[in-house]
Amino acid sequence: xIAPRLPLQSAEPVIWFxxxxxxxxxxxxxxxxxFDIPHKxxxxxxxxxxxxxxSAGTVRMAERRPKLAMSLAVAIGxxxxxxxxxxxxxxxxxxxxxxxxxxxxxxxYFLGEGRGLVLALAGVxxxxxxxxxxxxxxxxxxxAFYEVLFAVSAICCGLFVARLRxxxxxxxxxxxxxxxxxxxxxxxxxxxxAESIHDGPVQELIGLDLILAAAEQAAARDDRExxxxxxxxxxxxxxxxxxxxxxxILSLGPYGFEELTFAAAVEQCVPxxxxxxxxxxxxxxxxxxxxxxxxxxxxxxxxxxxxNAGKHAEATRVVVTLRTVEGEVELRVSDDGHGFDDGDALxxxxxxxxxxxxMRERAExxxxxxxxxxxxxxxxxVVRAPLGESDSA
Numbered sequence: 001x002i003a004p005r006l007p008l009q010s011a012e013p014v015i016w017f018x019x020x021x022x023x024x025x026x027x028x029x030x031x032x033x034x035f036d037i038p039h040k041x042x043x044x045x046x047x048x049x050x051x052x053x054x055s056a057g058t059v060r061m062a063e064r065r066p067k068l069a070m071s072l073a074v075a076i077g078x079x080x081x082x083x084x085x086x087x088x089x090x091x092x093x094x095x096x097x098x099x100x101x102x103x104x105x106x107x108x109y110f111l112g113e114g115r116g117l118v119l120a121l122a123g124v125x126x127x128x129x130x131x132x133x134x135x136x137x138x139x140x141x142x143x144a145f146y147e148v149l150f151a152v153s154a155i156c157c158g159l160f161v162a163r164l165r166x167x168x169x170x171x172x173x174x175x176x177x178x179x180x181x182x183x184x185x186x187x188x189x190x191x192x193x194a195e196s197i198h199d200g201p202v203q204e205l206i207g208l209d210l211i212l213a214a215a216e217q218a219a220a221r222d223d224r225e226x227x228x229x230x231x232x233x234x235x236x237x238x239x240x241x242x243x244x245x246x247x248x249i250l251s252l253g254p255y256g257f258e259e260l261t262f263a264a265a266v267e268q269c270v271p272x273x274x275x276x277x278x279x280x281x282x283x284x285x286x287x288x289x290x291x292x293x294x295x296x297x298x299x300x301x302x303x304x305x306x307x308n309a310g311k312h313a314e315a316t317r318v319v320v321t322l323r324t325v326e327g328e329v330e331l332r333v334s335d336d337g338h339g340f341d342d343g344d345a346l347x348x349x350x351x352x353x354x355x356x357x358x359m360r361e362r363a364e365x366x367x368x369x370x371x372x373x374x375x376x377x378x379x380x381x382v383v384r385a386p387l388g389e390s391d392s393a
């Protein structure tokens with residue numbers, strides 16, 4: 001599957017590429033005038049009338065219509081110009097091949113995998129037959145050998161250079177989606193927190209005010225029984241709101257890792273996760289004294305993995321383990337959900353799976369690596385990272 005490509009953020013690379021082609025044409029023309037070549041004036045005429053004129057036109061096109069300058073038709077036009085140069089001067093066989101590979105590789109970066117391969121095949125179709133028809137410096141088996149190398153090199157350039165652009169586009173898409181997801185998540189948390197406080201503690205505190213007012217009136221009447229009842233109601237209401245606010249704070253994540261270990265942070269969140277996702281969570285966490293940034297990253301991976309298990313995998317049981325393995329800290333989060341098997345979730349060319357990509361980002365921030373195994377029997381998320389100075393000391 002070919003991942004989507006993002007458009008270039010600026011037309012400047014296209015313009016510079018066009019200017020490089022003008023420089024190549026001008027340099028070739030100057031070399032033809034200075035040096036003694038077999039078909040000097042015929043070659044100079046083709047370079048001046050065809051190559052230089054065409055390349056100058058691509059500069060104007062790149063400045064005015066950069067998308068058109070990146071089209072497959074323009075790329076094939078470059079190869080046709082090279083074919084004209086080779087017809088004019090067969091002895092320029094090697095130089096034409098060098099420039100052809102450069103043009104195919106650069107155009108493929110702009111065109112992408114599919115059209116990059118088409119361009120490479122077009123270059124082979126245009127230039128290879130000319131070598132067989134013209135009186136080039138090579139012949140026989142040696143010519144065939146060089147032409148096979150050129151054809152393979154051209155196809156590799158068309159595919160792999162374009163693949164680099166595809167991977168770059170996928171990374172940019174993933175970064176955009178992660179950024180958008182972060183903004184949306186922040187807005188959602190703000191809205192949910194505001195609604196929760198308004199509908200919960202704010203309303204409850206209004207009720208608490210009424211209860212205390214009733215207790216005050218009862219005290220004025222010297223109705224001690226009524227006062228005790230109202231105070232008991234007030235205490236129960238206050239305790240209920242303390243629990244509700246504590247759940248809201250935990251849902252935001254325990255950020256006080258200076259005072260909390262990873263084990264304590266996860267243990268605090270387990271009851272909330274179990275209520276929210278309807279799953280059973282088991283912990284097997286060694287008491288490691290990890291650095292704060294490592295604790296934060298591992299907690300974020302755990303939180304995301306538990307959420308995926310509860311919301312998407314329909315799991316009923318999640319097991320979280322933390323231990324040291326060969327000088328590294330290893331976090332495992334396993335569930336018994338239905339998993340997924342739609343390819344490599346961490347592929348550099350797949351901009352999807354944003355939650356999984358965020359876990360990878362967290363692992364990489366602490367110099368670690370993320371592995372995910374998923375299937376019909378569940379999903380296992382594994383993070384391995386170097387131990388910080390706190391635990392290794």
